[in-house]
Amino acid sequence: MSELTPMLEQYRRIKAQYPDALVLFRMGDFYETFFEDAHIASKVLGIVLTSRNHGKSSSVPLAGIPHHALDQYLPKLVRAGYKVAVCEQVEDPKKAKGLVRREVVEVVTPGTALSERLLEDKRANFLVSIAPGKDGYGLCLVEASTGTFKVTELSRDELWEELEGIMPSEVLLPEGARDLAEEAKNRLPGVFLAKMEDWRFGHERAGERLCEHFGVTSLKGFGCDDLRDGIRAAGAALEYLSENQRGRLGHITSLSRYDRSAYMVLDRTAARNLELLSSFQGGREGSLLALLDRTRTPMGGRKLREWISRPLKQVAPIKERLDAVEALLDEPRWREVVQALEGVYDMERIIARAACGRANARDLVALRRSLEALPLLAEALKDVETDLLKRCREAIGGLEPLADTIRRALVDDPPLSLTDGGLIREGYHPELDELRAISRDGKSWIAELQAREQRRTGIPSLKVGYNKVFGYYIEVTKPNLDKVPSDYIRKQTLVNAERFITPELKEYEAKVLSAEERIGELEYELFVQLREEVARWASQVQRAADAVATVDVLASLAQVAREEGYVRPEVADDDLLEIRDGRHPVVERALGKGQFVPNDLRVDTRDEQIWIITGPNMAGKCLAGDTLVFTDRGLVPIADLMPDGATVGEFAEINCRVRGLNGGSEATHFYRGGWEATVKIATRMGYSLEGTPEHKVWVRNPDGSEGWKRLGDITEGDVVAIERRIDLWGRETTIDHSAAESLKYVKKRYRLPDELDEDLAYMMGLLVGDGTLTYRNYVYLCTRDSFIAQEFRRIADRLFGYKVGCKANGTDYFITSKQI
Incomplete structure (x- = not known):
């Protein structure tokens, strides 16, 4: 016989199903962790580790968190690199016969997270699945929080270029791909590695899994049926997500083929050197993204980031984006677009949570308000003639019925809890309205019943009362017992009176006593039905959200172009690159308007192919190269407008090695004679140090404290740490054991x-x-x-x-x- 209690035996069975996960085990108002999980939770979350006796065995370590604080604590565990299985009570403890039934309802990892607390609004959160093949690798790109599901096939070099550019939160690999897993650890620092059995990456199994999910007999309609290794990666990813989300994947509505040839490949080093998404200092400020981002929605922010990190290469789609940006330069139209966008929430992630059964009432109200803003956006775009904006306008239509459904069902400001009532609007459901009336109007109903029974029986002293033992009753004094109607049922005899009930009163009593409990249950049932109805609109909402994101990015680029005085470049099908009065956008923003000196540049494949730029150190030679980057290699493929004017042709990436990643300084100046002034100090021991005033050295201060100090701030009395290369250990020698014998x-x-x-x-x-x-x-x-x-x-x-x-x-x- 087991020495553990039945509850702990239940925990052990569930833990055995998820041995690599930290199990949060629901017990009443708490999520508890046991054994080794308790030690981990206590350390990571900073909660008390305690113990409890469970059966005949010694005390069991445990640590718990309140159930209402799950969203607060769960992100800490996931960010610390742990896979977390959330185990809930799946039946009402009051109705349970014996041990309450519990099941894992969700497994959370960095790449499968849906909670807003685990996600950045304007940054995608990718899970990638890799299937090694004979001639290359299948790659599936999944964003569980939005439903993005893409597939491609790559060579080994292309694979790592792609992964370093994406920087996924999680990588899914076959268990047998040990070398690939080791390389991922080295090249993708901090990434969460997940593994599944090799057979789950089988082609036949993966194809069947995908066809079953999408309800098709073939993947030809998705244009990826020829990607054998890609299908293997996609099928494994879908199976992994299904296990983590317990099969709730209604937001993954399509599989698309990802064509790398349409985009310019910018690896992590190139993106860092160009400061596209972050500056050398590591923050967003000072990057091209910070300059261009005027987006109003989270989807727009993610879309802009994607456009910057994946610039277009073909002329036609670049011109299409430029047409749209130019159309939004009209300020009245732009203002109408922006006002409509201000009312839009993160539709992509809300509909994903709804499809996975994770959305709450506030999520659905936010979705309703977003849908109500879409007709205003369509109206603002009604006169545009550009193809891209026309397609966006068409995509955001047809969702009024869904907005109306949510509006009729939910109150405008619902509570966060789904089980305490207060979610459903009055008039939405007859039974709920009746229960609320009973709960709210109980006293008035009792008074009305008492008056009615007094008139019917002719007994003025008749009373209707209630106590916790006998419930509701009608009390009649003994002198009036001969007037009691035949439908009264005797319930209790007192010294001077008798107490009765009637079928009507008994029925009402049952309603009153259970009304509050039933209200909570019924509201939750109605909400779940509503959420399932909303989830059925996932595909249309995702299509509209993508269109909103596109319009948001275009409006953002139009705003920057108008504020900075940028003009549209001429994109031609030739090899000429000509820039007139080019300005480096980020440097110009750092210097301030009017401080940057514009420059011209002309390069072609015939007459002017090579430029040799000379000048003293720090004289700004690099700006000519950066100007090239931010036009021919950067802003034009993104489809923003240009500083003054430019003529450019087809685009192709050119990779070169760049030495030195120290980056620029925010306070860069020109130096007299081409040299920066230095500070030279001498120490009491005869050493000397020379460097710029900003150079930091390790110093012990006169008060005994230690820390980094600028060379220009060092004063007399400071003690400087100097590497003297002294041999502290000396040469190797052999211990003479016999020496100990002579010690008296x-x-x-x-x-x-x-x-x-x-x-x-x-x-x-x-x-x-x-x-x-x-x-x-x-x-x-x-x-x-x-x-x-x-x-x-x-x-x-x-x-x-x-x-x-x-x-x-x-x-x-x-x-x-x-x-x-």
Whole structure:
């Protein structure tokens, strides 16, 4: 027989199904963790680790969090790199016969997260699945929070270029791909690696899984049936998501083929050198993204980031975007578009949560308000003639019925909880309205019943009352018992009166006593039905959300163009690149308007192919190259307008090695004679240091504190750390064991180790870090850590045959080196 309680046995069975996950086990108002999971949760979340006796076994470690704080604590566990399985009570404890049934309802990992607390509004959160093949790799790109589902096939070099550009949150691999997993750890620092059995990446299984999900017999309609390895990766990704989301994947409505040839490939090094998404200092400020981002919606922010990191290569789609930006330069139209966008929430992620059964009432109200803003956006675009904006206008129509459904069902400001009532609007459901009336108007109904029964029976003293023991009753004094109607049923006899009930009163009593409980249950049932109805619109809402995002980005680029005075470039099908009065957008923003000096440039494949730019250090030579980058390689493919004028042709990426990633300084100046002024200081010991005033060195201050200090701020009395390259260890030597024999004070012969092993290295580390050598030949180790003390004693005994002593204070452990 098991020594654990039935509840803990239930936990062990569930944990066995998810051995690689930290299980949050719902118990009443708390999520509990047990055994090793409890130690992890306590450390990561900073919560108390305690223990409890469960059966005959020794106490079991546990740590718990309140159920209402799940959204607060869950992100901390996932960001710390843990896979988390959320186990809920799936039946009402009041109705359960015996042990409450529990099931894992969701498994959360960095790449499958749906919670807003785990996601950045304007940044995609990708899971990638990789299927190694004979001639290359299948790659599936999934964003669980929006339903994006793309597939392609790549060579090895292309694979890593793609992954370093995407920087996914999670990578899914076959268990047998050990070399690939190791390379992913090295090239994608911090990424979460997930693994599945190799057979789950089988082509036939994957194809069947995808066809079953999309309700088709072939993948030809998606244009990817020839991507054998891509299908393997996509099928495995779908299966992985299905297991984590318990099969709720209604937001994944389509599979698209991802064509890398349409985009310019910018690896992580190129993107960093160009400061496209972040500056050299690591923040968003000072990047091209920060300059161009005037988006009003989270979807628009993510779309702009995608456009910048994946510039177009073909002329036709570039011209199409430029047409749309130019159309939105008209300020009245742009203002109408922006006003409509201000009312739009994150439709993509809301509909995804709804399809996965994770959306709450506030999510659906936000979706309703977003849908109500779409007709205003369509109206603002009604006169545009550009193809791209026309397609966007068409995509955002037809969702009024869904907005009306949500409007009729939910109140404007619903509570966060889904089970405490207050979600559903009055008039939406007859039974709910009746229950609310009972709950709200109970006293008036009782008064009305009492007056009616007094008139019917002719007993003025008749009363209708209630107590917790007998419930509702009608009380009649004994002198009036002869007037009691035949439908009264005797319930209780008192000294001076009798108490009765009637079928009507009994029915009402049942309604009143259960009304509040039933209200909560019924509202939740109605909400779940509504959420399922909303989920059926996933495909249309996703299409509209993508169109809104596109319009948002175009409006953002139009705003920047108008504010900065940019004009449209001429995009031609030739090899000429001509820039007139070119301005580096980011540098110009940093310097301020009017401070940047525009420059011209003309390069073609016939007459003017090579430019050699010379000049003193820090004279701005790099700006000519950057101007090229931000036109022919950057802003034009993004489809923004240009500084003054430009003529450009077809686009293709050119990769080159760039040395030095230190980046620019925010306070860069020209230096007299081409040199930056330096500071030179001399130390009391005869050393000298020279560097710029901004150069930082490690200093001990006169008060004893230590830290980094600018060279220009060092004063007399500071102590500077200097690498002197002194040989602290000396040359290798052999210990002469016989030397100990000649010591007259030696009473016992101790062993001396012949070589340095892990134990001896550990002991030396302890003594160097926390040891003290006294003039009496004692070596002390001071520690309160029982484990360290135990190891110190064990190693001394094993290597030297020496029993370590301990002083009376219980913290100072010593060896008499004279004896050794």
